[in-house]
Amino acid sequence: MNFLNIKGRVLRRTDAGFESAVLDTLFNKQALERMPDLLAEPTDVDDIITVIRYARSAGKKISICSGGHSWSANHVRNDSVLISMTHFNRYEVDKANMRAKAGPAVGGSVLLTALMKQDLFFPAGHCKGVCIGGYLLQGGFAWNGRKLGMACESVIGYDIVTAEGELVHASETENADLFWAARGAGGGFFGVVVQFHLRLYPRPKYIGAMTQVFGMKHLEDVFQWAWEVGPDIPPAVEFQLLMTRQTLTFCGPGIEAVAPVFADTKEELEAAVDFMRNSPVRKKAFLRTPLLRSGIGSMYRFAMTHYPERHCWGVDNMWTHAPATELIPFLRQIADTLPPAPAHVLWLNWHPPVRQSKMAFSVEDQIYIALYGAWKSPADSPRYGAWAADWMRRMEHLSTGIQLADEGLHRRPARFLSAEHLQQMEAIREQRDVKGVFHRWHDAGGGR
Ligand SMILES: Cc1cc2nc3c(=O)[nH]c(=O)nc-3n(C[C@H](O)[C@H](O)[C@H](O)COP(=O)(O)OP(=O)(O)OC[C@H]3O[C@@H](n4cnc5c(N)ncnc54)[C@H](O)[C@@H]3O)c2cc1C
Missing domain, CATH: 3.30.43.10 (Uridine Diphospho-n-acetylenolpyruvylglucosamine Reductase, domain 2)
Structure with a gap:
């Protein structure tokens, strides 16, 4: 002992x-x-x-x-x-009732891979290693997330140890204040989640992806097209542009346009990538793939090429609905200052629906831009550490807030909950953590 x-x-x-x-x-x-x-x-x-x-x-x-x-x-x-919470890494699946219970240290990819073997699905994140603890508390941007919603909307209950040292269950009908707060509080949550109760879905029958890769000289055309086509892209597609100095890990500087699709029918799968097939810029791509059928394992392998382990990272992000004419000149300057790969820029087409769930999560917008500064040697930290935060600061006038998924609040304060939800969160915190036992977000002022 x-x-x-x-x-x-x-x-x-x-x-x-x-x-x-x-x-x-x-x-x-x-x-x-x-x-x-x-x-x-x-x-x-x-x-x-x-x-x-x-x-x-x-x-x-x-x-x-x-x-x-x-x-x-x-x-x-x-x-x-x-x-x-490293020892809280077990899960149980109840296929008959389409439910699962999982500890916070269960890897999202571990859970999803196991579920898919049983023809089930849960909206887990895009990378191996990320655990559901932090992922579900901040909201959860998932594979098939434009269809299934924020992953936290598929959490139906939480087992939580409170600041008073009491184990409670939170759901829509029990400790509803904690249930609301846990769906979006992220790193500012005031309790220890020991177990999540999850709603499961049938496995989408068809998974595939189409990719086109462009040289940097086409940056303006590619982002203009992405901005224009964004509102019409079907929810089955999580369309993204990844800008890096090493496309596909060895093809040099450029932009990967990737359209991963999760579909229930073959027709839905095929139609989902029509916007890529008919794109006015497709002929400028130096590499074009057909729609390739894929398993979740390949999807994870592709995502992980951009997020290798044993690196230092400086990350920041913004939501925006600013006009392309205002965003693109910044993207060109960001491209010019982009550190070596695996550093990259993500442009994600989001265009969310109006959400019906009662939850703290409240800040999102049409387009998501995230900057991932990455470098191998800690000696390069002074050189690359502030790259992402500095650009996001310069673009603040175009931003409507940030995702807590990719927050860099220790470097730059930003809005991550609506003003109303931040106020509600703080009122619940005052009741549930009277003595302020739990740490708040790095930006002690919360969202703005
Ligand atoms: C390589 C990579 C890929 C990513 N991909 C995605 C993605 O596809 N989609 C997405 O939405 N996000 C993604 N993220 C962001 C990720 O979801 C968040 O960083 C999340 O917080 C990670 O969860 P974790 O448990 O691994 O992290 P942790 O660092 O352990 O948790 C983050 C914070 O959450 C709180 N927390 C964690 N566990 C508990 C608990 N049991 N009880 C109470 N509070 C807790 C703590 O305040 C903690 O500091 C990614 C991050 C990385 C590094």
Whole structure:
């Protein structure tokens, strides 16, 4: 037993291996000037309750980590107790009722791959390694997400340990305030989620993708086309432009136009990519693929080419509905300053429907632009670390807010909840976390 008398591992700042254990929790390897005082790895709910009681009595704040994929390393904070949920990595599928229960440290790709083998589906994220803990709390932009909605809209219940150290269930009818807040609070949530209750869907019958790759000289034409065609792209398609100095990992600088499709019929699959087949710029592409049928494994492999492990990352983003004429001159300058691959720019065609769900998540727009600065050696951090945040700051007048998925709030404050929802969130926090035990978002002012 350790000094907290819990079953899981506990390391204090003075213990050998403490710092490396904290850094091991992180996907983003960028050097940090923050460090918690204690790392606890509870194995069950009783352990979590003990850790919360300890933090309260010691006057420390709590931060939480499930998969450690927060770009801003949101869980690594000074003067705090870090709860790593690494042991909460089990899931159970109830096919008859189209439901699943899953711990926060279950990888989204692990869950989805297992579900698809049973002809089931859940809107999991696009990369391996991301765990459902942080992913579902911030909203969750998913494979087939333009059809199925934000992934958190498919969460029907949460088991949560509160700031008072009490295990509660939250759903539409029970602790509805926590249920509302958990669907969008992201890294500012005030409780420890120990289990998610999920709604499942039948597996889409047809998955495929069409790709066209353009040289940088066509940047203006390609983004103009993407902007114009965006509103008419069917919800079965998550159309995106990926701008990088190394398209397809070896083809040099340019823009990958990718249309992944999740369809229920062959006709839907084929029709979904008509906008690519008939595109006025398609002939300018130096590489064009037909519509290729694919499994989810290939989709993950393609996505991961842009997000390799063991790199430092500086990431920021914006939602926008600004005219192409205002966005494109910035995109040209961003292309000119783009760090080497795997750094890249993502333009995602979103055009969301009006959402009916009662949830905290409230900021989205027609187009999503995210900048992913990436570099291998920490010595390059001064050179590339602020690239993404600096460009997003210059483009703030064109932005309507950010996604918490790709937040860089430690570098640049931005709006991530509507004013009304931020106010409601803070009112719930005051009731549920009276003593302010849980850390808030890096930008302590919240959204603006
Ligand atoms: C390579 C990569 C690809 C990504 N792809 C996508 C994508 O396709 N779609 C998308 O929507 N997002 C994506 N993201 C963003 C990702 O969803 C968020 O960073 C998310 O927070 C990661 O979840 P996590 O559990 O792995 O991270 P963590 O860093 O562990 O969690 C992030 C924050 O969430 C809170 N939190 C985590 N677990 C709990 C818990 N159990 N209880 C209470 N609070 C908790 C904590 O405040 C924590 O700091 C991606 C990120 C990376 C690095």
